[in-house]
Amino acid sequence: MSLVSILELRHLRTLAALHETGSVSRAAKRVHLTQSALSHQIKALQTHYGLSIVQRRGQTVELTDAGKHLVSLAGKVLEDIQATERSLAIMSQQATGSLRIALECHTCFDWLMPLMDAFRQHWPEVELDLVSGFHSDPIKLLEEGGADVVIGSEHKRRRGIIHHPLFSFEILAVLAPEHPLRTKRVLKAMDFAAETLITYPVPEDRIDLILNVLKPAGIQPQRRTAELTVAILQLVASRRGVAALPSWGIKSYVDHDYVIARRIGAHGLWSDLYASTLTETASRPYLRDFLVTAKNTCFATLDGIVPVD
Amino acid sequence: MSLVSILELRHLRTLAALHETGSVSRAAKRVHLTQSALSHQIKALQTHYGLSIVQRRGQTVELTDAGKHLVSLAGKVLEDIQATERSLAIMSQQATGSLRIALECHTCFDWLMPLMDAFRQHWPEVELDLVSGFHSDPIKLLEEGGADVVIGSEHKRRRGIIHHPLFSFEILAVLAPEHPLRTKRVLKAMDFAAETLITYPVPEDRIDLILNVLKPAGIQPQRRTAELTVAILQLVASRRGVAALPSWGIKSYVDHDYVIARRIGAHGLWSDLYASTLTETASRPYLRDFLVTAKNTCFATLDGIVPVD
DNA sequence: GAAGATTAATGAATAATATTCATACCTATG
DNA sequence: CATAGGTATGAATATTATTCATTAATCTTC
Incomplete structure (x- = not known):
């Protein structure tokens, strides 16, 4: 334990990311560093304070009480900094x-x-x-x-x-709860052959499922469009067809069992925003x-x- | 202006020291770095935010509005950190x-x-x-x-x-306002020859004035002791003698003109604590x-x- | 008013250290 | 039981903060 604090904002940014992502690897991506770098940072803090900040929990990692203290510090501090930087931006007349x-x-x-x-x-x-x-x-x-x-x-x-x-997100197939495909854990291109695909009203080349999965497999299902996410889900629930939507966009509907969601392809269909x-x-x-x-x-x-x- | 903030606690510690000391050089000593290092740090912040943080004011430097914003941020943040580190110390059972x-x-x-x-x-x-x-x-x-x-x-x-x-502090000679030596801006060893020196009740080798100024000059004035600073100052004010005390210990008395203070030797008599x-x-x-x-x-x-x- | 002492700024050299790389090890999962 | 995904760690590397050396400017003092 040295005489002065080695703590730097870098550490707090790491801890915040660690808290948000729940894993060192994901946190590393979040702050644009390697997993190794974060691991070293954490170790440095732990030896400095003579406390463990994270605890290996099986394959992943969990914050200890000390870690949570530091995370809450990070939240406060990083927010303060953001506020000050906003003020500075206003002062530099770039606001x-x-x-x-x-x-x-x-x-x-x-x-x-x-x-x-x-x-x-x-x-x-x-x-x-x-x-x-x-x-x-x-x-x-x-x-x-x-x-x-x-x-x-x-x-x-x-x-x-x-x-x-x-961020990157996964696009999931959305089905009515009693849809025949419900038994499959993962859907393949051919599963869509006989279905009606319900999408937003955009051209085919802007729909990842068609562009990256169905077209390469030579499958061209029926299409029907709706403007709003809720409308699409209504149609799916009424068994007018299936849809492919971002996992986070349908979470609450899945949680309420209005619809069910299935992975598309072995590794899932992912898209970046x-x-x-x-x-x-x-x-x-x-x-x-x-x-x-x-x-x-x-x-x-x-x-x-x-x-x- | 880069896409991510380059701000680190190091900068905030520097800014806080700059605020406390009012000069880059003194701040540098305070954070155990060179003046150059701090100058570079400040410059980095200024180019990052596109704002000047300090303004040269003659020989020294003054914080701008932007600088003051960052200083107040520093105050808040460093305090939060100190509090958290205290908690961590308690958790590590070293409290x-x-x-x-x-x-x-x-x-x-x-x-x-x-x-x-x-x-x-x-x-x-x-x-x-x-x-x-x-x-x-x-x-x-x-x-x-x-x-x-x-x-x-x-x-x-x-x-x-x-x-x-x-810290280092200056030891000043303390005189009654109407004392004959008041005309001198700086006192030398021989000025004390005819005076009574009022000190705390400690041995000679623990009194810097005697050890470093009077003894080397072969001067051995009368001594009288008092336990408390106020008592010493009372004696001085009643013209029972002169004293040598830290500048900060007598400031309020000098400000109220109860006594006057004079430098001892050309560069002053300094002591470290x-x-x-x-x-x-x-x-x-x-x-x-x-x-x-x-x-x-x-x-x-x-x-x-x-x-x- | 000139000399000397302080202070800050700056470019180049250096020292310090954060990050990566390569690897080992662990644990879920099919 | 192999594989994929996760973490830890020592050594090598890259980065960057700090110092060094110097200049310019300001204040003090004789």
């Missing part, structure tokens, strides 16, 4: 501008609303807006100045554009803050999501 | 023991009392005590187990003992905490003190 959000993914409304409310509080001078309607090439919207940030799964490299990874902006927009403090709090609230509230790669 | 303080320096009562009150709050399980009476060799007290920490100016290397530097403990005691968390808060409160409340070397 004004617009944040017009274009959504490629209908399900995202679920987590976006509370986020936007919080954002409005923190950045009253920023013009916050949702760009409505469907756009064939949302990235073009950015370049044309019609939006400031596009939230979707597109991440092709393109000059002048930055794709900020938000990105927030894309112009390079110049990316440097604005309020945009950075938006991204950080977006990730924070998503990881805190959405189940089953993981950092991108 | 019990005794802290018996032996004072070599009578004036120290002034700042020790509020400190001890705070300490009692934070470490209720630690037996806090003042070892009273005068001891010819206070360090021996440590070795014999009669005290846990000695506060004084002794800092001879001795095995098994650690001398933790607290140390908190000495056994090596094993030094590692106890509550002792570390005592030292840290001692320094903090001293630097915050006492005027004109500087870090040791």
Whole structure:
């Protein structure tokens, strides 16, 4: 135990991530370091304080009481810092501008609303807006100045554009509880052959299930569309067809047994979500803050999501 | 402006020290780094936030609004951390023991009392005590187990003992306002030849003025002793003699013009204060905490003190 | 008013240390 | 019982914070 504290914010950021993800590996991805780095950090803290902070619990790791103390410290401290940094951004007169959000993914409304409310509080001078309607090439919207940030799964490299990874999520097949396929734990492409697929009203190449699973297998099921997630789920529950939706978007419906969810393919069908902006927009403090709090609230509230790669 | 915050506690510790000391050089000593290191740190923050944090004000430096924001953040955050680290110390069952303080320096009562009150709050399980009476060799007290920490100016290397530097302070000559020597801005050894020196009741070799100034010059003034600082100042004010006391111990009396203070020698007469403990005691968390808060409160409340070397 | 003493800023060199790499070991799971 | 996914750890590496050496500016003092 040395005479001065070795604690640094790096450690607190790690602990916060550890708390949110519940595993060293996932936390490592969250803070863009390796599992090894985090393991070393934790060890350093433990020898410094002469206390264990985590306890191996089978394959994963659990916070001890001491660890929980440090986590709650981390929460408080990191929040204070965020608040101060917001003030500094305002002082540097970079707190004004617009944040017009274009959504490629209908399900995202679920987590976006509370986020936007919080954002409005923190950045009253920023013009916050949702760009409505469907756009064939949302990235073009950015370049044309019609939006400031596009939230979707597109991440092709393109000059002048930055794709900020938000999180990876699993897309699950959604079935009526008494659907014949309920007996299978994992669904394959051919299972969809005889089904009607209920989707949002977007072109085929924007539907991961079709693009990455059905088309490669040469399967082209019937399609039917609905605007809202609840509408899709109603149709599924009424046995008008099956759907493929993000795990977090259907969680409460599955928990209430309105529908059941099944994995697609052995490793599941995964997709990434990105927030894309112009390079110049990316440097604005309020945009950075938006991204950080977006990730924070998503990881805190959405189940089953993981950092991108 | 990068995408993630580069802020670390190191920066906050620096900013706090900068606020307390009012100068980069002094702050550097306070955090045991070079002036250059701090200058680089500040520059890094400034370019990161796109704001100036300090403004050169002639020879020294002044915090800007942004700087003050960060300082107040630092205050809050560092306090939270200290509290958490106290909890951790309690959890590691190192929060019990005794802290018996032996004072070599009578004036120290002034700042020790509020400190001890705070300490009692934070470490209720630690037996806090003042070892009273005068001891010819206070360090021996440590070795014999009669005290846990000695506060004084002794800092001879001795095995098994650690001398933790607290701060350096200037010893000023104290005179009655109408004393003939009032015209001199700086007093020399010979100025004391005809005076009565009023001191605490300790041997000559523990009085810096005699040891370092008068004896080398072969001057041996009359001596008279008093137990309490106020008593000494009463005698001085009643023109019974002159005294030599720490600048911070007499500040309020000088401010009220009860007495006047003069520098001793061209560069002043300086002395260091140390908190000495056994090596094993030094590692106890509550002792570390005592030292840290001692320094903090001293630097915050006492005027004109500087870090040791 | 010039000399000397302090203070801060800065680029290059160095020292310190955080992170990665490679690997071992453990534990669920099919 | 093999495999996949997870953690721990020593050694190598990369990064970056700190120091060193120097300059410029300001204040003090004779």
